[in-house]
Amino acid sequence: MRRALLTLLFALTPLHAAELTLDLPGGPRIWDTDTLLAHPQARDVAITADVTYKTTMHYRAVPLAALLEGVTPDQHLQAVALDGFAAELPAAPLLNRRGSRAWLAVEDPSKPWPPLAKGKPSAGPFYLVWTDPQAADIGPEQWPFQVAKIRTLPSAAERFPALRPAGNASPAVVAGFALFQKNCLACHRLNGAGDAQFGPDLNIPHNPTEYLAGDFLPRYIRDPQSLRRWPQGKMPGFSREVISDAELGQLIGYLRHMADRKVTP
Structure with a gap:
């Protein structure tokens, strides 16, 4: 009682x-x-x-x-x-x-x-x-x-040089880097760089463009649970209202570019 x-x-x-x-x-x-x-x-x-x-x-x-x-x-x-x-x-x-x-x-x-x-x-x-x-x-x-x-704080690009694309990167890759900072960096690190403690690193040991072939990576970003369904999944899907198809291509282009720029933390 x-x-x-x-x-x-x-x-x-x-x-x-x-x-x-x-x-x-x-x-x-x-x-x-x-x-x-x-x-x-x-x-x-x-x-x-x-x-x-x-x-x-x-x-x-x-x-x-x-x-x-x-x-x-x-x-x-x-x-x-x-x-x-x-x-x-x-x-x-x-x-x-x-x-x-x-x-x-x-x-x-x-x-x-x-x-x-x-x-x-x-x-x-x-x-x-x-x-x-x-x-x-x-x-x-x-x-x-x-x-x-x-x-x-200084901007993420200033604080974390390991996030930056190469100096000769295309405008599309540079645009993808801006989208990464806006939509991904709050949860993820890349090359060990970033302040988030939430999601996995997106370049080390492997970049998602290295193991999600075809249209699987765009599908995963749009609706993570459509590819990997688990009760504790926390990643939200990014609709076309949030990231257009053209912007999604730029974001994936940045990730693909960074797969060749791995830095060991």
Whole structure:
């Protein structure tokens, strides 16, 4: 009986306030849930077609630009999640005040968000969401959830030379490199380079272009579970709305190019 009462009490206890670390040019700062919920610019926002929950969601959120003290449009940021997901984010869209606008959604401990799946936590305590994302071509990897830290860094190409294509690479390969940074680097490393702790390296020991022949690699990127079905699979599919067929060809062209540029970590 005592155990049952303790279990019920635990279930009814609100979540604890969480903390978000911002490491920016103006200096590091830690924001907690209560302070963000009471922020003078906090407001209720409706997010249609939420990337994570796949439905319309309503959040209490702060315009991310209001928190990015000292950040300029030419800079680069990284949002690091609790599970090792590391989203690479150009600063310019994050600072927008109109069009595509970034918001830091804050989970109220007294009103927790839905779980991501049965037995899983929610997207909180902090989730980067967008209003009108189409205006700036914001992709799904630019919606990191369970965010623990946001920091300014040099761009990925500057930090990790092992990711770069050869200097004489074609424009299509260079375009594929940009697509890789936007859509793949949040989860994967390549040549051991990158900050993500989530997915496997895409060049070492083998590049996917070396073992997925024919149209299998494009099919895998479009719908991973169509080729390898397993309950714990986490890689999302990339629709034509996110990556067009032409862009998918450029991305695969970059991967094929890098298969000849393996670097031992």
